[in-house]
Amino acid sequence: IVKKKKRKVYFGMEVQEAIVEYNTSTNEIERNKIYGTRIHKAFDKLCENIINTFKFSYFDDCFEDVKHEVCTFLVMNLHKYDHTKGSKAFSYFSIVAKNYLILHNNANYKKLKSHVNSSILNTKEVGDNKSGHFNDLTEEIIEYFDNNIPNLFRTKRDINVAFSIIEL
Numbered sequence: 001i002v003k004k005k006k007r008k009v010y011f012g013m014e015v016q017e018a019i020v021e022y023n024t025s026t027n028e029i030e031r032n033k034i035y036g037t038r039i040h041k042a043f044d045k046l047c048e049n050i051i052n053t054f055k056f057s058y059f060d061d062c063f064e065d066v067k068h069e070v071c072t073f074l075v076m077n078l079h080k081y082d083h084t085k086g087s088k089a090f091s092y093f094s095i096v097a098k099n100y101l102i103l104h105n106n107a108n109y110k111k112l113k114s115h116v117n118s119s120i121l122n123t124k125e126v127g128d129n130k131s132g133h134f135n136d137l138t139e140e141i142i143e144y145f146d147n148n149i150p151n152l153f154r155t156k157r158d159i160n161v162a163f164s165i166i167e168l
Helices: 013-024 028-054 063-076 089-128 134-152 156-167
Strands: none
Touching (some): 063 089
């Protein structure tokens, strides 16, 4: 008989109870202790898992910075969790983190897209100038895409194809 390994749940009922205790406490020292010893690791792991699961790709910051940003957002919204409404803390904070990441990922995508569009308009204006700077324009376009391909494409395959096209 092979025993199944019990997986350690990182966000179980103990964490949910700690969040309820945190929200009912009025003592800042006690709240800090509850957060630091019983909630922080679960929030940290939750943020890490959501970022890795959904592959949010339009962040300029490194993974750790994004994770800390999301974790901070969860802490700022800890007081909004109401255990009497019947939802589990894990579900609630998973949705809060995911929505936060979606909102910021979409905003970053719009910034990138508007930057690309304005860059294309600027290069067209230079190209329309009849001063014979076609080679300079081509070099600028190649340099732009060479520097921005990882931000424009999500999959490794697409990135490799784009770099191949630039090389040609």
